[in-house]
Amino acid sequence: MSVIEDLAAQQGFECMGTCSAKDLVARDEVRSMCAANLCQMYEHSWSCPPACGDIAEFQQQMNEYEHCLVVQTVAEMEDEFDFETMAESGERQKDRVQDLAEAIDAAGLSAEVMVLSAGTCTLCKECTYPDAPCRFPDKRLVSMEAAGLVVSEVCTQAGIPYNHGPLTMTYSGCILY
Ligand code: SF4
Numbered sequence: 674m675s676v677i678e679d680l681a682a683q684q685g686f687e688c689m690g691t692c693s694a695k696d697l698v699a700r701d702e703v704r705s706m707c708a709a710n711l712c713q714m715y716e717h718s719w720s721c722p723p724a725c726g727d728i729a730e731f732q733q734q735m736n737e738y739e740h741c742l743v744v745q746t747v748a749e750m751e752d753e754f755d756f757e758t759m760a761e762s763g764e765r766q767k768d769r770v771q772d773l774a775e776a777i778d779a780a781g782l783s784a785e786v787m788v789l790s791a792g793t794c795t796l797c798k799e800c801t802y803p804d805a806p807c808r809f810p811d812k813r814l815v816s817m818e819a820a821g822l823v824v825s826e827v828c829t830q831a832g833i834p835y836n837h838g839p840l841t842m843t844y845s846g847c848i849l850y
Pocket of ligand 1: 719720795797798800801802806807808809813
């Protein structure tokens with residue numbers, strides 16, 4: 674097990690899988706979905722498009738890594754309207770990925786990895802975008818989708834489910850190293 678996998682295992686993710694980073698494809702179609710702004714974060718955060726960088730830049734950065742570790746928080750819901758579990762598990766995934774990024778930094782490896790999270794950055798109650806610089810440029814994380822990745826495709830490449838079945842909620846992030 675690599676140091677990165679070992680640090681990830683300590684965060685308690687319910688599911689992890691690996692694939693070659695060389696197989697990752699940043700797609701313009703995913704950016705178009707961001708631009709449709711269903712999540713209402715497009716042009717609202719330094720961690721989201723267009724401020725986070727363009728698709729070609731992400732593809733170029735991804736090509737520099739060998740491995741991709743996909744990390745998932747999987748929660749069981751009481752029923753399909755269990756919004757509390759959906760929200761809580763989403764926050765748990767963000768916290769775990771943020772803690773993992775900090776553990777990687779503490780191990781002196783942050784320059785050798787790219788960490789992609791799920792959803793927009795929520796480190797601040799209100800993002801400063803676009804009126805002032807980001808408060809935590811070294812801490813903010815971009816999501817897999819904002820980087821142009823199709824999450825279901827990457828999960829398949831890593832040999833793990835994108836969806837863990839009825840009445841479950843899954844959030845995915847990944848670490849390239
Ligand atoms: S750290 Fe704060 S200012 Fe920076 S992207 Fe996240 S929410 Fe916005």
